[in-house]
Amino acid sequence: MHLEVEERARFEAAISEVKTLSPRQNVLTAGEPLDHSILLIEGFMSRYIDRNGLRQLVAVHVPGDFVDLHAFSLEVLDHDVATMTAATVALVPHSELEILAQELPKLTLKLRFSTLIDAAIHRAWLFRLGRLNAVERIAHFISETNVRLMSAGLSDGRRFALGLIQPDLAEICGLTNVHIYRVLRQLREQKLCVFRSSLVEILDPEKLADQGHFDPAYLYIDLQSTDALSSHQRPTK
Amino acid sequence: MHLEVEERARFEAAISEVKTLSPRQNVLTAGEPLDHSILLIEGFMSRYIDRNGLRQLVAVHVPGDFVDLHAFSLEVLDHDVATMTAATVALVPHSELEILAQELPKLTLKLRFSTLIDAAIHRAWLFRLGRLNAVERIAHFISETNVRLMSAGLSDGRRFALGLIQPDLAEICGLTNVHIYRVLRQLREQKLCVFRSSLVEILDPEKLADQGHFDPAYLYIDLQSTDALSSHQRPTK
DNA sequence: CGAACGTTTGAGATGACTCAAGCGTTGTGG
DNA sequence: CCACAACGCTTGAGTCATCTCAAACGTTCG
Numbered sequence: 001m002h003l004e005v006e007e008r009a010r011f012e013a014a015i016s017e018v019k020t021l022s023p024r025q026n027v028l029t030a031g032e033p034l035d036h037s038i039l040l041i042e043g044f045m046s047r048y049i050d051r052n053g054l055r056q057l058v059a060v061h062v063p064g065d066f067v068d069l070h071a072f073s074l075e076v077l078d079h080d081v082a083t084m085t086a087a088t089v090a091l092v093p094h095s096e097l098e099i100l101a102q103e104l105p106k107l108t109l110k111l112r113f114s115t116l117i118d119a120a121i122h123r124a125w126l127f128r129l130g131r132l133n134a135v136e137r138i139a140h141f142i143s144e145t146n147v148r149l150m151s152a153g154l155s156d157g158r159r160f161a162l163g164l165i166q167p168d169l170a171e172i173c174g175l176t177n178v179h180i181y182r183v184l185r186q187l188r189e190q191k192l193c194v195f196r197s198s199l200v201e202i203l204d205p206e207k208l209a210d211q212g213h214f215d216p217a218y219l220y221i222d223l224q225s226t227d228a229l230s231s232h233q234r235p236t237k
Numbered sequence: 238m239h240l241e242v243e244e245r246a247r248f249e250a251a252i253s254e255v256k257t258l259s260p261r262q263n264v265l266t267a268g269e270p271l272d273h274s275i276l277l278i279e280g281f282m283s284r285y286i287d288r289n290g291l292r293q294l295v296a297v298h299v300p301g302d303f304v305d306l307h308a309f310s311l312e313v314l315d316h317d318v319a320t321m322t323a324a325t326v327a328l329v330p331h332s333e334l335e336i337l338a339q340e341l342p343k344l345t346l347k348l349r350f351s352t353l354i355d356a357a358i359h360r361a362w363l364f365r366l367g368r369l370n371a372v373e374r375i376a377h378f379i380s381e382t383n384v385r386l387m388s389a390g391l392s393d394g395r396r397f398a399l400g401l402i403q404p405d406l407a408e409i410c411g412l413t414n415v416h417i418y419r420v421l422r423q424l425r426e427q428k429l430c431v432f433r434s435s436l437v438e439i440l441d442p443e444k445l446a447d448q449g450h451f452d453p454a455y456l457y458i459d460l461q462s463t464d465a466l467s468s469h470q471r472p473t474k
Numbered sequence: 475c476g477a478a479c480g481t482t483t484g485a486g487a488t489g490a491c492t493c494a495a496g497c498g499t500t501g502t503g504g
Numbered sequence: 505c506c507a508c509a510a511c512g513c514t515t516g517a518g519t520c521a522t523c524t525c526a527a528a529c530g531t532t533c534g
Contacts, residue, residue, distance in 0.1 A: 031454070049364040051450045056367040058360040070353045073346065078357045078455035109310065112349060115356070116307045120315045122359035123295040127286040129366035130293040130411030134522070165480065174367030179522060181482065197480085213288045217268070218315035371490070402512065416490055418514065434512085 001064070001114055007107045014096035015039075021087045023163065028068065028081035036093045038067040043087030044163045048171065049079045057172045058122065060084070060145065060164075064152045069115050072097055085163030113220075120218045129174050132213065134183045137173040140212030142193055146202060147216045159201050169195075238301070238351055244344045251333035252276075258324045260400065265305065265318035273330045275304040280324030281400045285408065286316045294409045295359065297321070297382065297401075301389045306352050309334055322400030350457075357455040366411050369450065371420045374410040377449030379430055383439060384453045395439050402434055 003011065016036065021027065027045070028034070038045075040061050047059040047067070058079055061067050071077050072094050101108040121144075128140045145162065149155035166184070170177040184195050192208045194201045202208055209215075240248065253273065258264065264282070265271070275282075277298050284296040284304070295316055298304050308314050309331050338345040358381075365377045382399065386392035403421070407414040421432050429445045431438045439445055446452075 047360075049360060051364065051368075051452065054364070054368040054450065056364045058363045070356060073350050073353050074357070074457065078457075079360060113310050115353065116310050119307060119352070119356040119359060120311070122356060122363060123284075123286060123316060125363055126295045126359060126366060127288065127291075127293045129363060130408075131288075131291040167480075171367075176523060177480085178482090178524085182522090185482090213291065215288065220311065220315075404512075413491060414512085415492080415514090419490090422514090 001110055003107070003110070007104055007110075010100060010104060011092075011107065014092050014100055015090040016093050016096070017091045019089050019091065021083045021089060023083055023086045025083045026080060027083060028071075028077060030077055030079050033076055034068070034071045034094070036091045037069050037072055037097065038081070039090040039092060040065050040067050041088040041090055044084040045081065045087055045089075046084050046168075047079050047081050055171050056174065057168070058125070059118065060172065062145075062148050062152050063154065066111070066114055069111060070118070084168065117220055120220070124218050128212075134173070134175055134179060135186055136212050137175070138169060138180070138183050138187065138195075138212075139192065139208050140214050141169070141172055142195070142200060142202065143205070143209045143212050143214040144216070144219070146200075146205065147219055147221065151219075151221045157202075157205060159199065161198055162200050163198060165197055238347055240344070240347070244341055244347075247337060247341060248329075248344065251329050251337055252327040253330050253333070254328045256326050256328065258320045258326060260320055260323045262320045263317060264320060265314060267314055267316050270313055271305070271308045272332070273328045274306050274309055274334065275318070276327040276329060277302050277304050278325040278327055281321040282318065282324055282326075283321050283405075284316050284318050292408050293411065294405070295362070296355065297409065299382075299385050299389050300391065303348070303351055306348060307355070321405065354457055357457065361455050365449075371410070371412055371416055372423055373449050374412070375406060375417070375420050375424065375432075375449075376429065376445050377451050378406070378409055379432070379437060379439065380442070380446040380449050380451040381453070381456070383437075383442065384456060384458065388456070388458045394442060397437055398435055399437050400435060406432075 018041070021043070023043075027038070030049075040063055042063050045061040045065075045067050046057050047061070048055055048057045067081055067089070068077060097111075124140075124144065128137050132140060146155050146157065146160065149160045149162075150157055154160055164172075166180045167177045169175075169180045169184075173180070175183070187193050187195070187208075191203050192211060193203055255278070258280070260280075264275070267286075277300055279300050282298040282302075282304050283294050284298070285292055285294045304318055304326075305314060334348075361377075361381065365374050369377060383392050383394065383397065386397045386399075387394055391397055401409075403417045404414045406412075406417045406421075410417070412420070424430050424432070424445075428440050429448060430440055
């Protein structure tokens with residue numbers, strides 16, 4: 001998200017606390033009332049639905065993402081939030097967000113835009129789960145994550161660090177972890193990409209994207225320019 | 238969505254055109270720039286992703302829903318929009334929405350709230366596709382639709398009209414239409430529900446919801462009160 | 475050093491798919 | 505108004521992708 005100098009300053013002043021979180025830690029639980037939102041500064045976090053022990057990830061967050069900005073309006077979340085790796089987060093009280101909203105309408109537009117991107121990513125995940133087979137799902141996820149991390153300055157387009165393990169991929173792609181292993185082996189043998197727990201290496205980004213029917217348009221990222229915090233193309237309105 | 242008298246009047250004044258659409262008609266195409274949003278007044282509409290001929294529905298809209306309010310900020314959609322049945326829609330120019338946003342901040346909050354519900358429904362669909370089997374997916378979808386239609390005053394909790402055919406269910410649930418038939422037969426034989434193209438009859442709503450691991454919390458509907466337009470619980474902020 | 479957990483591998487089961495065909499219904503044009 | 509085409513529904517047989525269960529091995533962490 002591209003912020004003007006003043007916006008950034010005001011936004012940073014609104015942060016009530018910066019916290020370090022340990023890996024694999026539950027952070028928020030569905031149904032809890034919330035009075036602040038979380039900005040992810042470093043590390044990876046996830047949002048997931050857990051019903052009767054059936055766990056499905058609905059989002060993976062990379063540095064620069066607001067993890068639960070939607071809680072500002074919804075007040076209560078319909079899902080849980082957890083860290084995947086160790087993480088640094090900034091807490092922003094909803095009361096401060098309300099003040100910011102009134103004083104900096106352009107910033108509000110940018111924040112709203114980011115919740116809409118979040119929804120667009122949900123839709124891409126729906127396509128992935130509904131219409132792609134196992135190999136294609138993984139290829140799609142890795143391609144998507146690669147683009148998002150490039151935009152955050154955390155991937156060079158071929159290699160990036162990711163704190164995910166095979167059971168995570170299973171919960172993301174609606175598969176079992178045993179099957180994830182077989183799919184990863186296949187991607188390795190096809191020389192498309194190598195997934196080693198904490199490091200992903202994409203050998204052929206274009207073929208991988210093809211295999212996953214991936215087109216980054218829905219991320220609304222201006223691939224020409226990136227900035228440190230994360231760089232969803234800014235709304236022109 | 239609950240609107241105050243003034244809000245409703247101003248909102249209705251913002252409508253530039255009311256249109257009747259024929260069934261099974263494409264209305265918007267991904268990538269097209271948009272300068273207005275669509276409010277569905279009567280009938281059913283869908284949003285779907287089509288990549289290389291693979292079609293996946295990402296949303297079904299019922300009367301009272303804004304179909305593409307997110308286009309107001311995104312400007313371009315990442316998916317297509319179509320009618321499922323004959324439909325009546327109201328067009329609201331984005332320029333008018335912008336004026337409304339400035340003059341009626343509370344209305345803006347309500348509109349934003351409705352886009353967040355939209356995202357919450359996406360997440361429930363992710364759970365459905367990622368973690369439920371065929372019978373459970375259909376049970377979940379029918380239970381969800383029942384609650385949404387009750388809230389719109391279009392279901393009594395046991396019967397409702399729906400313009401969907403079996404291939405639609407297939408594209409919603411990530412299954413093939415042949416398999417949809419077998420699942421529907423099973424639901425019929427289990428005396429849970431009967432789906433007859435244009436009429437859905439739920440014989441045991443509670444068991445059906447159980448079967449689909451369905452909990453309506455994510456719809457943020459106040460099930461005590463309903464109103465004609467649609468009645469997402471209004472944000473208190 | 476042991477426990478917990480992730481990874482790797484195999485064998486067998488099964489849910490959903492594919493292909494194929496007949497039937498019913500709807501809409502349309504002659 | 506009838507004939508036909510298009511499309512949805514129903515059914516069966518066979519295939520295949522993914523799951524389940526089980527077990528061994530490696531790694532990390534306390």
